[in-house]
Amino acid sequence: MVRRTERGDESVVTGHSFASASPEGMDPASIEIRPLATPKERDACVELQRSTWGDDFSDVIPASILKVSQRIGGVALGAFDREGALLGFVFGLTGVERGRIVHWSDMLAVAPRARNLGLGRRLKEEQRQTVRQLGADVIYWTYDPLVARNAHLNFNRLGVRLGEYVEDMYGITDSVLHGGIATDRIIVAWPTHDAEIAQLLVEAERVATSSDCRSAPIATGDWIDGAAGAAILPYCIRVEIPLNGEALLLHSPPEASVWRYSVRREIQWGLAAGYTITAFFQDEKTERGYYLMTKTPRASSPNRT
Secondary structure, X not given: OOOOOOOOOOOXXXXXXXXXXXXXXXXXXXXXXXXXXXXXXXXXXXXXXHHHHOOOOOOOOOHHHHHHHHOOOOEEEEEEOOOOOEEEEEEEEEEEEOOEEEEEEEEEEEOXXXXXXXXXXXXXXXXXXXXXXXXXXXXXXXXXXXXXXXXXHHHHHHXXXXXXXXXXXXXXXXXXXXXXXXXXXXXXXXXXXXXXXXXXXXXXXXXXXXXXHHOOXXXXXXXXXXXXXXXXXXXXXXXXXXXXXXXXXXXXHHHHHHXXXXXXXXXXXHHHOOEEEEEEXXXXXXXXXXXXXXXXXXXXXXXXX
């Protein structure tokens, strides 16, 4: 069985990036990242989708769409071993948003025998280079705000910025990974240019290592109620999530649902109050993770004469 990821949460990396070897001793340097080019390769991608999201998953991208999307700026990249077997893939579509070229990254999965090789990260980087050549300045994708490892990867390692918080984006789905509860998602925006990513990562590290931010107020319901009407709000607040969110979705959907609505309220309140997610902090001792939301600077007013 393939280690499961979620549709839309395509930034999931199975295992730790750039580890030296897999359990089978596979050499990362022998793995080739390239576009899916043949019917056999595209069929293998469909099979990898089914083994990842389940045989009953209704949103599988068919081989025909994998092919035609590549003709109009879509990306369908695979990671292949020496024998040409598919170990992982990333798929996304290129389009136009308010007059500019953008890319939406929809799916990524890596087979378990290829974990701990950094393939998810390599697929992402190749995707970024590809769409930058197409003229896109940004790549969007979604992830479940309850999944701590994705929050850490996205904000602390890839250098994304928050795009939007969407309630129940995909509705109640037939994926066992979603727990039969509302599929709230965070849309992130990943710049295609290195300088922008570097700036975001510097800021994320500064905030994530700040003792003031790590001990900032936790935006619980009671705290939010008490902050109503306050003239001055702190520079940083924390939004708490469990570190085992994926397990809760699979094995304890009612508990996951409680977290879903509390996190929804707290992040949406933060956004309305002028905060944005800058970094993510994991506290292994308490088994909690924290979105570190900081005040976005206001644009300076022009000088009047």
